[in-house]
Amino acid sequence: MEKGRTTIEVGDDGVALISIVNPPVNSLSIDVLYSLKDNYEQALRRDDVKAIVVTGARGKFSGGFDISAFSSIQGGKIGQPNADFISIEIVTNTLEGARKPSVAAIDGLALGGGLEIAMACHARVSTSNAQLGLPELQLGVIPGFGGTQRLPRLVGLTKALEMILMSKSIKGEEAYSLGLVDSIVPPDRLVTTARRWALDIVEFRRPWIRSLFKTDKLEPLGEAREILKFARAQAQKQAANLQHPLVCIDVIEEGIVSGPLAGLQKEASSFQHLLTSDTCKSLVHVFFAQRATSKVSGITDLGLKARNIRKIAILGGGLMGSGIATAFIMNNYSVILKEVNEDFLKAGIERIKGNLQNQVKKGKMTDEKFEKTFSLLKGVLDYESFREVDLVIEAVIENVSLKRQIFYDLEKYCPPHCVLSSNTSTIDLNLIGEKTSSQDRIVGAHFFSPAHVMPLLEIVRTNKTSPQVVVDLLDVGKKIRKTPVVVGNCTGFAVNRTFFPYTQSALLFVDRGLDVYKIDHACTKFGMPMGPFRMIDLVGFGVGVATGLQYLQSFPDRCYKSMLMPLMLEDKRSGEVTLKGFYKYDKRRKASVDPEINKYIEKSRKMAGVTADPELLKISDKDIVEMVFLPVVNEACRVLDEGISVKASDLDIASIMGMGFPPYRGGIIFWADSLGASYVYNRLEEWKKDMVISSSHAPI
Numbered sequence: 008m009e010k011g012r013t014t015i016e017v018g019d020d021g022v023a024l025i026s027i028v029n030p031p032v033n034s035l036s037i038d039v040l041y042s043l044k045d046n047y048e049q050a051l052r053r054d055d056v057k058a059i060v061v062t063g064a065r066g067k068f069s070g071g072f073d074i075s076a077f078s079s080i081q082g083g084k085i086g087q088p089n090a091d092f093i094s095i096e097i098v099t100n101t102l103e104g105a106r107k108p109s110v111a112a113i114d115g116l117a118l119g120g121g122l123e124i125a126m127a128c129h130a131r132v133s134t135s136n137a138q139l140g141l142p143e144l145q146l147g148v149i150p151g152f153g154g155t156q157r158l159p160r161l162v163g164l165t166k167a168l169e170m171i172l173m174s175k176s177i178k179g180e181e182a183y184s185l186g187l188v189d190s191i192v193p194p195d196r197l198v199t200t201a202r203r204w205a206l207d208i209v210e211f212r213r214p215w216i217r218s219l220f221k222t223d224k225l226e227p228l229g230e231a232r233e234i235l236k237f238a239r240a241q242a243q244k245q246a247a248n249l250q251h252p253l254v255c256i257d258v259i260e261e262g263i264v265s266g267p268l269a270g271l272q273k274e275a276s277s278f279q280h281l282l283t284s285d286t287c288k289s290l291v292h293v294f295f296a297q298r299a300t301s302k303v304s305g306i307t308d309l310g311l312k313a314r315n316i317r318k319i320a321i322l323g324g325g326l327m328g329s330g331i332a333t334a335f336i337m338n339n340y341s342v343i344l345k346e347v348n349e350d351f352l353k354a355g356i357e358r359i360k361g362n363l364q365n366q367v368k369k370g371k372m373t374d375e376k377f378e379k380t381f382s383l384l385k386g387v388l389d390y391e392s393f394r395e396v397d398l399v400i401e402a403v404i405e406n407v408s409l410k411r412q413i414f415y416d417l418e419k420y421c422p423p424h425c426v427l428s429s430n431t432s433t434i435d436l437n438l439i440g441e442k443t444s445s446q447d448r449i450v451g452a453h454f455f456s457p458a459h460v461m462p463l464l465e466i467v468r469t470n471k472t473s474p475q476v477v478v479d480l481l482d483v484g485k486k487i488r489k490t491p492v493v494v495g496n497c498t499g500f501a502v503n504r505t506f507f508p509y510t511q512s513a514l515l516f517v518d519r520g521l522d523v524y525k526i527d528h529a530c531t532k533f534g535m536p537m538g539p540f541r542m543i544d545l546v547g548f549g550v551g552v553a554t555g556l557q558y559l560q561s562f563p564d565r566c567y568k569s570m571l572m573p574l575m576l577e578d579k580r581s582g583e584v585t586l587k588g589f590y591k592y593d594k595r596r597k598a599s600v601d602p603e604i605n606k607y608i609e610k611s612r613k614m615a616g617v618t619a620d621p622e623l624l625k626i627s628d629k630d631i632v633e634m635v636f637l638p639v640v641n642e643a644c645r646v647l648d649e650g651i652s653v654k655a656s657d658l659d660i661a662s663i664m665g666m667g668f669p670p671y672r673g674g675i676i677f678w679a680d681s682l683g684a685s686y687v688y689n690r691l692e693e694w695k696k697d698m699v700i701s702s703s704h705a706p707i
């Protein structure tokens with residue numbers, strides 16, 4: 008692979024154009040940074056150079072420090088970069104401190120270290136579409152090349168904190184209005200404008216600004232301290248387990264209180280320290296694992312090109328179908344929604360309209376865009392208009408014979424190139440396609456609810472699904488901004504199957520004496536958005552019991568048959584929809600504990616023939632988390648062993664995006680690896696001995 012570098016080209020106007028060249032995103036490898044320093048020094052030495060313009064090759068300024076180097080540093084393959092040297096010697100002394108002015112010409116990306124280089128230049132010219140930001144916190148580190156010091160001085164503390172703590176990037180236009188860039192120009196005039204700007208600085212027609220020493224945008228000290236205090240409280244509230252946002256705030260504060268040079272020193276040492284933290288290792292793993300999901304051996308390496316899929320038909324306008332339709336129209340696809348009668352169709356269309364109206368309410372969609380998006384939807388009651396569709400997604404209720412009939416009909420009405428997919432979350436696709444001779448184009452497109460919000464798309468292939476169909480769906484998934492994982496066919500597929508022990512073990516431990524709310528609390532403290540019981544309430548007991556039955560049929564050897572949910576269902580407690588489940592809910596759906604559940608628990612224990620073990624009441628949150636998640640790890644290993652998932656990292660992404668597993672723990676398998684295989688094995692063996700699991704009563 009070619010090494011990253013920068014190039015230098017001196018024009019007749021006396022401007023040296025230094026370009027960052029390191030495809031695909033012009034990341035800043037150590038080679039690039041040293042080459043940047045060399046070329047700057049050359050420009051400063053040469054008498055024919057009056058000023059410098061820095062830009063990125065092929066319309067991208069830079070995507071920031073080379074993240075692949077993070078893994079190499081963490082794995083000990085290469086030494087730690089000297090952040091002090093890069094930030095102070097290269098970025099501050101050589102670039103910002105140069106005795107010739109420089110201007111950044113920004114197109115495409117200026118992220119992380121990329122924006123930090125641009126901020127060290129004496130002015131910035133940008134295109135309106137450029138994307139500027141400091142997303143380092145997403146990787147478990149903080150900006151390390153001066154970003155914590157220069158951004159607040161360019162845009163003010165409040166905006167800088169918002170951009171850094173939320174890893175929020177902004178477009179060129181907004182950057183201009185904030186003062187982060189000095190001018191917006193079309194791409195074809197970018198470099199010429201930047202050259203002219205640099206010469207104007209030489210000729211004193213424009214100011215020569217060193218952003219590190221700007222003070223006009225900084226709030227007065229007292230006010231700044233209040234803003235930082237608020238930011239600290241917010242950071243702790245949002246992710247109590249994370250340290251690096253707090254470190255970042257400390258570093259920013261240091262610069263404000265003790266001056267920018269002290270701030271730079273603290274930033275460099277903190278960056279260096281965080282680079283080898285567990286959080287950074289996990290988040291870097293997640294970054295690459297997410298990108299690896301769309302590289303599927305034996306499918307995406309065959310040289311197949313995705314076909315142009317434009318017309319989509321969706322069967323079923325229930326919660327899932329309407330969510331899926333929303334996801335497609337929001338990404339400019341024409342969608343036909345089919346229902347069985349006028350009333351259902353109307354309800355489905357209303358749901359989709361409601362989803363879009365929510366976007367408008369949240370300020371994410373204009374009224375005009377709403378009208379345009381909604382007009383992409385067409386409701387129908389028959390298959391006539393299916394003759395031209397490229398992709399069908401069936402999202403009707405989980406009933407095998409109904410689905411079988413639907414696919415039989417689809418084969419008759421849809422054109423032969425049309426991809427026939429099902430959104431089933433559990434049913435074997437071979438059964439669904441049994442009556443057809445189109446099994447090569449039958450595939451699972453399993454979305455997660457709410458489908459227009461949740462980022463994961465599980466693409467399920469059977470032994471007969473053609474690679475072309477998978478390639479097509481991968482492409483469509485990307486276009487509707489989903490992260491796809493390609494998996495094999497079995498009950499529950501990869502994601503739900505891996506996670507079914509999450510609720511199973513929780514139910515088992517409640518029968519054995521653990522407290523429902525203590526389990527949920529331990530899981531949320533670990534970083535889950537909600538514990539298993541709150542999740543069951545949200546999904547609804549009806550679905551919970553039905554899927555439990557499916558697992559019982561497919562995996563009878565390892566299903567725990569708790570009576571707790573069926574008992575509660577008998578009393579019409581079925582979760583959040585009935586305002587009563589494991590929790591009780593007020594009208595605004597706020598959950599609170601409900602002592603009434605104890606009577607069901609007692610009954611359930613009795614039916615299981617067990618008495619509560621008082622020892623279990625004393626166990627730590629760490630033990631609870633392991634008791635709930637290690638069985639999930641065990642199932643994940645089975646899923647890998649059977650080839651349902653081909654890469655462990657796919658399950659990491661699925662656990663994060665489908666189940667809310669905390670990304671800063673790297674995903675279910677990455678987390679298990681951090682504990683070690685023998686530790687996981689020994690703990691599971693321990694519990695197996697302690698708890699002889701009865702299987703004599705009705706399923707969950």
Ligand SMILES: C[C@H](O)CC(=O)SCCNC(=O)CCNC(=O)[C@H](O)C(C)(C)COP(=O)(O)OP(=O)(O)OC[C@H]1O[C@@H](n2cnc3c(N)ncnc32)[C@H](O)[C@@H]1OP(=O)(O)O
Pocket residue numbers: 031032034035070071072073074075116118119120121123142143146149150151152154295298299
């Ligand atoms: C000291 C400094 O303060 C520290 C830093 O700068 S840390 C780095 C800060 N920068 C970032 O976090 C940006 C990370 N990258 C991104 O968000 C996105 O990749 C992007 C917005 C740049 C481009 O997105 P998109 O066009 O969808 O393409 P995407 O598939 O993500 O990336 C394209 C390729 O570039 C790679 N890539 C992207 N950013 C990279 C980076 N900073 N370093 C190394 N590789 C990078 C990806 O791994 C991917 O490689 P692949 O094709 O082999 O899978």
